[in-house]
Amino acid sequence: MNIIVSGGGTGGHIYPALTIIRAIEKRVPGVRILYVGTPHGLEADIVPREGIDFAAIDLAGFERRLSFENVLRAGRALRALVRARGIVRAFRPDVAIGTGGYVAGPILLAASLAGVPTLVQEQNVCAGVTNRLLAHFAAAIAVGMEDARRVFPQEKTVVTGNPIRPEVLTATRAEGAVSFGFDPGKKTVLISGGSRGARSINRAMVEVLAHAAAQREVQYLHVTGADEHADTLARLRELGVRLEDAPHIRVLPYLYNMPQAMAAADVAVFRAGATGLAELAARGVPAILIPYPYAAENHQEKNARALEAAGAAEVILNRDISAAALEEALSALLADDARRAGMAAAMHRLGKPDAADEIAALALRICKKEG
Numbered sequence: 593m594n595i596i597v598s599g600g601g602t603g604g605h606i607y608p609a610l611t612i613i614r615a616i617e618k619r620v621p622g623v624r625i626l627y628v629g630t631p632h633g634l635e636a637d638i639v640p641r642e643g644i645d646f647a648a649i650d651l652a653g654f655e656r657r658l659s660f661e662n663v664l665r666a667g668r669a670l671r672a673l674v675r676a677r678g679i680v681r682a683f684r685p686d687v688a689i690g691t692g693g694y695v696a697g698p699i700l701l702a703a704s705l706a707g708v709p710t711l712v713q714e715q716n717v718c719a720g721v722t723n724r725l726l727a728h729f730a731a732a733i734a735v736g737m738e739d740a741r742r743v744f745p746q747e748k749t750v751v752t753g754n755p756i757r758p759e760v761l762t763a764t765r766a767e768g769a770v771s772f773g774f775d776p777g778k779k780t781v782l783i784s785g786g787s788r789g790a791r792s793i794n795r796a797m798v799e800v801l802a803h804a805a806a807q808r809e810v811q812y813l814h815v816t817g818a819d820e821h822a823d824t825l826a827r828l829r830e831l832g833v834r835l836e837d838a839p840h841i842r843v844l845p846y847l848y849n850m851p852q853a854m855a856a857a858d859v860a861v862f863r864a865g866a867t868g869l870a871e872l873a874a875r876g877v878p879a880i881l882i883p884y885p886y887a888a889e890n891h892q893e894k895n896a897r898a899l900e901a902a903g904a905a906e907v908i909l910n911r912d913i914s915a916a917a918l919e920e921a922l923s924a925l926l927a928d929d930a931r932r933a934g935m936a937a938a939m940h941r942l943g944k945p946d947a948a949d950e951i952a953a954l955a956l957r958i959c960k961k962e963g
Contacts, residue, residue, distance in 0.1 A: 593620055593622075593623045593624065593686050594623075594624045594626070594683055594684055594685045594686055595616060595623060595624070595625050595626070595685055595686060595687055595688070595689065595955070596625075596626050596627075596628060596679070596680070596683060596685040596687075596688040596689070596699060596703065597609050597612065597613055597625060597626070597627050597628070597688075597689045597690075597691070598627070598628040598629065598688070598689070598690050598691070598693075598695055598696040598699040598700065599629070599635070599690060599691030599692050599693050599695070599696055599713075600629035600630045600633040600634075600635045600693040600694070600695040600696070601630065601633050601634070601635075601692075601693040601694065601695070602633075602634065602693070602865075603634060603638075603867065604692070604715065604865050604866060604867045604868075605635075605691050605692040605693040605696075605715075606629075606633075606634055606635045606638055606639070606691075607755075607757065607867055608691050608713065608715060608754060608755040608867060608948075609627070609689070609691040609713075610638075610639070610642060610644075611755035611756065611757055611758075611948045612689060612691070612713070612755050612948050612951050612952060612955075613625055613627075613644065614758075614948070615755070615948040615949050615951070615952035616952045616955065616956070618952075619952055619953070619956065620956070624645075624683075625644055625645065626645050626646075626647055626679070626683050626685070627639045627644050627645065627646050627647070628646075628647050628648075628649060628676070628679060628695060628699045629646065629647075629648060629649075629693075629695055630648060630649065630650065630651060630693075630694075630695050631648035631649075631650055633693075633695075636648060647679055649672045649675050649676055649679075649695055649698060649699065650671070650672065650675075651672040651694050651695050651697075651698065672695075672698040673698045673701065673702060675698070676698035676699045676701070676702035676703075677702040677705075677706070679699065679702070680699070680702045680703050680706050680708065681706070685703060685708050686708070686709075686959045687708065687709050687710070687711065687955050687956075687958060687959040688700050688703035688704075688708055688709075688710045688711070689710070689711045689713065689951075689955055690710065690711070690712050690713065690722075690723070690726060691713045691715070692713070692714070692715065692720060692722065692723060693722070694722060696712075696722060696723075696726070697722045697725070697726065700712070700726050700729070700730070701726065701729060704726075704729035704730070705729075709731040709732075709958040709959050710726070710729060710730045710731055711730060711731065711732045711733070711734060711951070711954060711955050711958060712726050712727055712730045712732075712733045712734070713733075713734045713735075713736075713752075713755075713951060714733065714734070714735045714736065714740055714744075715736040715754045715866030715867060715870070716736065716737070716740065716866045716891040716892075716894070716895055717737050717739045717740055717891065717894040717895050717897075717898050718740075718743075718889050718890070718891040718894045718895075719735075719740055719743050719744065720888060720889070720891070721888075721889075724743060724744075727743075727744050727745065730748065731748065731958040732748050732749075732750065732954055732955075732957075732958050733745070733748055733749045733750070734749075734750050734752040734950070734951045734954055735749060735750070735751055735752070736751075736752070736753055736754035736866055736870060736944075736947070737751070737753075737754075737866075737895070737898055738751050739894075739898055750950075750954060752944065752947045752950040752951050752954065753870065753943070753944020753945075753946075753947035753950070754866055754867060754869075754870035754944065754947055755870075755947045755948035755951060756867075756870050756871050756874050756944075756945065756947065756948070757851060757871070759851040760850075760851045760854060760871045760874055760875060761874055761875075761945055762851075763851040763852045763854070763855035764855055765855050765856055767852060767855070768851075768852040768853060768854070768855035768856030768857075769856045771849055771852045771853075771856075772811075772813055772842050772852075772853070772856065773839060773842070774811045774813075774840070774842075774856060775811065775840075776856070778809065778810065778811050778840070779809070779810045779811070779858045779859075779926055780810070780811040780812075780813065780856050780857050780858050780859075781810060781811070781812050781813070781857065781858070781859045781860070781861065781922060781926070782813050782815075782853050782854065782856070782857035782859070782860045782861070782862075782877075783797055783812065783813065783814040783815065783860075783861040783862075784814075784815040784847070784850075784860070784861070784862055784863075784868070785815075785816075785817060785820075785862075785863050785882075786817065786863050786865060786868070786884075790817070790820075790863055790882070790884070791820060792882065792910055792913050793861065793863075793882055793913065793918075794814075794816050794817075794820045794823070794824045795827070795915075796913050796914055796915045796917070796918045797814055797824075797861075797915075797918065798824060798827045798828055798831065798915070799831070799915030799919070800812075800915055800918055800919045800922065801814065801828060801833060801841055801843070802828065802831040802832070802833050803919065804840075804841065805833045805834075805837075805838045805841060808838075808840045810840070810926060811840045811841070812840065812841045812842070813842045813844070813853055813856070813857070814841070814842065814843045814844070815844050815845070815846065815847050815853075816843060816844070816845055817845065817846070818845045818846055820845075821843070821844070821845035824843060825843060828843070850871070851871075854871060854872065854875045854877055855875065857875075857877050858877070858878075858926070858932065859877070859878055859879070859880065859922065859925055859926065859932065860872055860877045860878070860879040860880070861879070861880045861882070861918070861922070862879055862880075862881055862882075863881070863882060863883060863884050863892060864881045864882075864883040864884070864892040864893065864895040864896035864899075865884075865892065865895070866895055869881075869895055869896075869899060870943075870944070870947070872939060873899075873904070873939050873940065873942040873943035873944070874940075874943040874944070874945050875939075875940075875943070876936045876937065876939050876940030876943065877936065877939060878904065878905065878925065878932055878935030878936050878938075878939055879899070879904070879905040879906070879935075879939070880905070880906050880907075880908060880918070880921050880922065880925070881896040881899065881900070881905050881906070881907050881908070882907075882908050882909070882910055882913050883895070883896045883907070883909065883910065884910070885909070885910040885911065893907075893909070899939070899942065902938050902939075902941070902942055903934065903935060903938040904935055904938040904939035904941075904942055905935065905939070906921055906925070906935075908921060
């Protein structure tokens, strides 16, 4: 059996794809997987490291305005479609799966035109342009959130939830605390603006951490992003914070063990990317969400508002973020055990720990390889 999987540009498209691949491999021993991505995206590095065959299509999204650059990109898009058609003909897939990003467009379109059943996986409440177009050709659409159903054909749309890494569920609070030198009996706050960091969150957190340095009842694990780490440390030093004297505060550039961090967390301060939210939901971690304001079609705010409406999160818009606003929200949530427990329960109800298995089964059904 041959399966093409495509998704690129960000970890939010790549890691769900990898999780789906592993779920398929468990069901179909000996399956051949070809991952199609861009040559310059994160997938070009991450996917081969996972031992998965990789093919590249050079493609970029269009600017949201009339420009000469868009003319050049249109030419690249046509070449990308020709390249995708060649990949499909050579690999002869039984099914093609797209998890988002521009690169999924030509490969799923080429597969559909060749008579190959395709599956679109949409993670966000607000579906992207590429996935909305591909839905017309797809045999099935798997959505991460109930609200996303509205823009897709109902008869072929299934709410599966978003795929999460298995270790997100298996990590324990005790091992998570040990990983960071924390006390598992103390409340812990996890702060992350995504793999590249979020300057607005980092700047607000500097003052929050400065006030927290002398109070050791709550532990803080702040992931700044590599580009923001040095600046954040410098600002903390300017405020007189000596992290070597504050073992209850950890400020790191990046986390390779996010599942352990989530296992140790009582509250998360996050952006509102779909993959991170799916993992928080699976763990039942209540959150203060600061959506990235420049996400396409403002999909992060829509993701965040869906969780807020469910009682699982509190939303602070990026334009309103400040040290005072963040400290007030955190203090109120940490002090109110009943409210925090209610939010955790609401978050947990949104979790879909079996999403990857459901999507794998759906992919196999549409190509008639599984009942």
